[in-house]
Amino acid sequence: MTNTSAxxxxxxxxKCTGCGVCMLTCPVWRQTRDIMLTxxxxxxxxxxxxxxxxxxxxxxxxxxxxxxxxxxxxxxxTVGLTTELxxxxxxxxxxxPDSAPGGQSSPGVKACGTVFFPGSAMRKDNSLLGHxxxxxxxxAGFYEDAEISAMAEKMEAxxxxxxxxxxxxxxxxxxxxxxxxxxxxxxxxxxQWLPEVRVTGFGETLLRRPDIKKALKATDLYMIEARGxxxxxxxxxxxxxxxxxxxxxxxxxxxxxxxxxxGATSRQNPGPVRVDARExxxxxxxxxxxxxxxxxxxxDMKIFKKIPGIEVIHVAELLSLA
Amino acid sequence: MNTANISSPGLYAxxxxxxxxxxxxxxxxxxxxxxxxxxxxxxxxGEGWDAFVGALRAKNVEVREKKQTCLVYATDCGGLxxxxxxxxxxxxxxxxxxxxxxEAQKRRVPVTVKGGGLTTEGESVAxxxxxxxxxxxxxxxxVDGKNMTVRAQAGIHxxxxxxxxxxxGLDYLSAPLNLTASVGGTLGVGGIDxxxxxxxxxxxQAVSLQVVTPTGEIRECSESENPELFERVLLGYGxxxxxxxxxxxxxxxxxxxxxxxxxGSLRDALQDLQLLVREDAADYCGILTILDKAINLLVAFDSxxxxxxxxxKWRNRIRGHGEPGFALRMAWHxxxxxxxxxxxxxxxxxxxxxxxxxxxxxxxxxxxxxxxAVVFGNQVWKFWGGRQMVIPDLAVxxxxxVEAIERGNAVCRKYFPRYTLYCVxxxxxxxxxxxxxxxxxxxxxxxAYGCExxxxxxxxxxxxxxxxxxxxxxxxxxxxxxxxYYRFGGMMKGYIRRAFGDELVDKHLAMKxxxxxxxxxxxxxxx
Ligand SMILES: Cc1cc2nc3c(=O)[nH]c(=O)nc-3n(C[C@H](O)[C@H](O)[C@H](O)COP(=O)(O)OP(=O)(O)OC[C@H]3O[C@@H](n4cnc5c(N)ncnc54)[C@H](O)[C@@H]3O)c2cc1C
Ligand code: SF4
Ligand code: SF4
Numbered sequence: 001m002t003n004t005s006a007x008x009x010x011x012x013x014x015k016c017t018g019c020g021v022c023m024l025t026c027p028v029w030r031q032t033r034d035i036m037l038t039x040x041x042x043x044x045x046x047x048x049x050x051x052x053x054x055x056x057x058x059x060x061x062x063x064x065x066x067x068x069x070x071x072x073x074x075x076x077x078t079v080g081l082t083t084e085l086x087x088x089x090x091x092x093x094x095x096x097p098d099s100a101p102g103g104q105s106s107p108g109v110k111a112c113g114t115v116f117f118p119g120s121a122m123r124k125d126n127s128l129l130g131h132x133x134x135x136x137x138x139x140a141g142f143y144e145d146a147e148i149s150a151m152a153e154k155m156e157a158x159x160x161x162x163x164x165x166x167x168x169x170x171x172x173x174x175x176x177x178x179x180x181x182x183x184x185x186x187x188x189x190x191x192q193w194l195p196e197v198r199v200t201g202f203g204e205t206l207l208r209r210p211d212i213k214k215a216l217k218a219t220d221l222y223m224i225e226a227r228g229x230x231x232x233x234x235x236x237x238x239x240x241x242x243x244x245x246x247x248x249x250x251x252x253x254x255x256x257x258x259x260x261x262x263g264a265t266s267r268q269n270p271g272p273v274r275v276d277a278r279e280x281x282x283x284x285x286x287x288x289x290x291x292x293x294x295x296x297x298x299x300d301m302k303i304f305k306k307i308p309g310i311e312v313i314h315v316a317e318l319l320s321l322a
Numbered sequence: 323m324n325t326a327n328i329s330s331p332g333l334y335a336x337x338x339x340x341x342x343x344x345x346x347x348x349x350x351x352x353x354x355x356x357x358x359x360x361x362x363x364x365x366x367x368g369e370g371w372d373a374f375v376g377a378l379r380a381k382n383v384e385v386r387e388k389k390q391t392c393l394v395y396a397t398d399c400g401g402l403x404x405x406x407x408x409x410x411x412x413x414x415x416x417x418x419x420x421x422x423x424x425e426a427q428k429r430r431v432p433v434t435v436k437g438g439g440l441t442t443e444g445e446s447v448a449x450x451x452x453x454x455x456x457x458x459x460x461x462x463x464x465v466d467g468k469n470m471t472v473r474a475q476a477g478i479h480x481x482x483x484x485x486x487x488x489x490x491g492l493d494y495l496s497a498p499l500n501l502t503a504s505v506g507g508t509l510g511v512g513g514i515d516x517x518x519x520x521x522x523x524x525x526x527q528a529v530s531l532q533v534v535t536p537t538g539e540i541r542e543c544s545e546s547e548n549p550e551l552f553e554r555v556l557l558g559y560g561x562x563x564x565x566x567x568x569x570x571x572x573x574x575x576x577x578x579x580x581x582x583x584x585x586g587s588l589r590d591a592l593q594d595l596q597l598l599v600r601e602d603a604a605d606y607c608g609i610l611t612i613l614d615k616a617i618n619l620l621v622a623f624d625s626x627x628x629x630x631x632x633x634x635k636w637r638n639r640i641r642g643h644g645e646p647g648f649a650l651r652m653a654w655h656x657x658x659x660x661x662x663x664x665x666x667x668x669x670x671x672x673x674x675x676x677x678x679x680x681x682x683x684x685x686x687x688x689x690x691x692x693x694x695a696v697v698f699g700n701q702v703w704k705f706w707g708g709r710q711m712v713i714p715d716l717a718v719x720x721x722x723x724v725e726a727i728e729r730g731n732a733v734c735r736k737y738f739p740r741y742t743l744y745c746v747x748x749x750x751x752x753x754x755x756x757x758x759x760x761x762x763x764x765x766x767x768x769x770a771y772g773c774e775x776x777x778x779x780x781x782x783x784x785x786x787x788x789x790x791x792x793x794x795x796x797x798x799x800x801x802x803x804x805x806x807y808y809r810f811g812g813m814m815k816g817y818i819r820r821a822f823g824d825e826l827v828d829k830h831l832a833m834k835x836x837x838x839x840x841x842x843x844x845x846x847x848x849x
Contacts, residue, residue, distance in 0.1 A: 018709075021703060023479075023502070033477075034412060045390050048394065049393075073700060238684060254485060255485050255488065288489065
């Protein structure tokens with residue numbers, strides 16, 4: 001079996017019917033209307049005997065938001081497939097020229113209980129990070145996750161993590177029962193690597209606190225971090241639906257109950273097509289009569305802040321601690 | 323047969339004498355004694371393609387010719403008809419399409435339009451020539467809340483349109499239950515929904531259109547402006563122009579309340595459906611079956627008033643059971659027939675899977691379904707979709723409905739262990755020109771009725787011949803009963819003359835020739 005045909009069956013792309021439902025929620029489709037740049041285009045290309053080299057632009061354009069996965073009626077693992085195809089391509093052509101550095105050895109620290117991975121975007125904002133840690137204080141211990149962030153970035157670029165580092169990381173998590181990870185890209189991988197560990201998003205964890213939930217207003221647009229949400233969609237769709245019903249806030253969800261992504265959390269690979277995150281943000285806000293945007297992801301927050309006339313905060317800022 | 327016509331495809335349109343449609347030289351006839359016919363047997367051989375592409379590129383029209391790109395367009399949702407365009411263009415504007423069609427006329431290059439590509443008979447598949455992917459024109463242009471209309475590009479998916487309209491608290495009137503059909507493709511073939519008994523085919527919600535004619539003129543048309551073109555293009559199967567923009571009627575969005583009534587007898591269910599349709603008893607109604615054993619009459623309402631009225635005036639007049647009553651009946655039925663335990667278990671399993679899927683928690687609010695089109699569209703794909711799909715159908719008048727469906731059901735039983743029937747009523751608005759040679763049966767008055775016969779192919783492998791023979795047998799019922807079909811183009815176009823007769827077909831062929839002298843637009847659909 002060739003690599004490509006193995007990829008076909010592992011992720012179920014041979015089951016693709018070409019129904020096109022995955023396009024309806026795809027930000028790349030929304031901005032380009034080009035089937036070749038979507039999950040549907042990729043699965044059809046594979047079915048017709050094509051390989052990753054035939055979908056270079058398509059693979060680079062995908063922001064791995066995961067919106068296409070839960071809606072696929074045939075159950076194709078679209079995110080797994082895209083990630084794998086990127087790795088296939090990187091193997092054949094070598095890593096992309098500006099691919100992320102990484103590969104240092106694991107810190108060798110042993111964590112236990114609940115740990116918090118703030119992710120690279122939050123780590124860069126000291127005051128937000130400090131605030132987030134205070135909110136989580138009783139719940140989670142901070143974990144120095146720079147290395148795992150670098151690993152995630154490399155994986156997104158199509159480079160499989162170094163097996164040694166991965167092994168060390170898994171070992172260091174031996175006593176951990178829950179990981180709160182702000183970077184939703186990591187969720188599916190953490191669940192694969194650490195099947196016994198519960199993986200939750202930062203937003204979901206904060207919203208378990210009644211005082212934070214109470215601070216949400218009916219005029220807020222709550223911006224769900226798309227990648228983590230889609231990685232555990234069947235559970236989270238109900239969680240956020242309850243949030244909406246209880247608080248009256250709006251969500252960045254589509255009629256398919258997927259989270260409309262800005263694409264800002266993605267480390268987009270070099271290629272001719274890039275999702276315009278501001279344009280996505282404008283569409284999310286369009287005619288929604290929103291007074292304030294509350295974002296789970298720091299990257300999303302930054303994008304919304306570029307749009308004039310609207311207050312934007314991070315979910316951690318819903319509660320100010322004296 | 324004049325073989326010269328076949329090797330010189332461009333000449334075919336001119337040299338073919340009126341009514342002299344030869345038997346299909348490609349396929350042996352699958353119906354003994356009845357020659358299969360096709361109106362355009364020539365396959366385009368690619369002559370002049372490079373010059374055509376060169377001319378388009380000079381006008382800044384992009385044509386993609388990569389093998390892998392062309393192959394992504396090789397089939398439609400039926401997955402049985404395979405073709406390969408020489409190149410693909412993503413639709414961008416009416417002007418771009420006009421340039422394409424002008425060059426195509428001049429150089430006799432076939433242009434096949436694809437919207438959602440949800441045809442199942444290969445109607446949107448390009449067997450050579452240019453594939454025009456209308457999904458490139460996928461945007462809402464304006465919403466007019468005062469006049470309750472929306473103007474959108476015609477390649478837009480109904481789902482995308484719904485998504486945009488929802489921000490204004492609005493919804494489209496009626497669309498196919500599959501989410502990824504496009505507005506243009508649907509207006510061209512008809513479009514039915516469970517609210518068609520009240521609102522008619524999707525095509526009837528069009529107020530006006532922008533059309534690029536096969537010779538490349540960009541025209542607005544409506545009932546008052548270029549009405550001839552308007553009537554030709556609606557339900558015109560893409561023969562008389564490319565729809566580039568459409569103004570559609572819209573309505574206020576409402577969550578709906580839904581009820582299911584179960585029947586053991588197909589005839590009773592069909593008759594009750596007709597009663598509800600005739601008397602406008604519900605906002606939505608239709609029949610969905612598991613085999614011909616669990617027959618489900620679905621009834622739904624936009625408002626509490628309509629729901630109460632139904633329970634006051636009509637509930638007692640229909641024979642369907644509620645769930646407990648039906649469960650008892652089935653237990654009794656299969657208790658007496660223990661050798662059919664396998665079938666009983668299948669029905670039970672299927673019902674258990676379907677029921678929650680049609681009422682998912684995140685789409686329910688206060689007992690009502692929000693976004694029923696999304697719920698139905700998704701489940702249609704999940705439970706009925708597959709890499710190969712055959713969905714032959716019959717569209718009949720009120721008097722022929724029960725007989726046609728019972729005969730079609732018998733054919734399904736003969737061919738497949740698992741299948742579904744999906745039946746609805748379709749409200750007609752007068753005797754419109756657009757209904758002629760369309761899915762609307764010629765003898766239907768006020769209402770037409772339709773049924774899709776859908777085998778559940780699952781993982782079983784059937785030959786194309788087996789599936790074609792099944793479809794033929796369903797379509798033969800249509801010929802016998804002198805009626806029509808939703809899908810009569812592509813692989814089924816051999817039935818057009820048999821069902822409608824030479825006179826009507828020749829009339830439309832003459833209109834097609836006048837509108838499209840080189841016969842280049844959608845050449846494998848009908849003409
Ligand atoms: C799973 C499934 C469920 C379905 N359910 C329903 C249902 O509930 N109700 C129903 O009515 N139908 C149903 N259908 C049939 C399908 O929805 C219709 O054929 C569909 O509406 C066609 O729309 P499309 O955009 O996919 O058109 P396409 O398949 O792309 O094209 C249809 C025809 O129109 C032409 N065309 C496309 N766009 C244009 C344009 N802009 N201008 C001119 N010509 C054009 C094409 O060349 C082709 O001949 C179903 C099909 C499937 C596979
Ligand atoms: S939704 Fe799934 S089955 Fe449909 S086109 Fe996309 S990948 Fe294929
Ligand atoms: S992961 Fe997101 S960007 Fe990539 S194909 Fe799916 S929906 Fe599109």
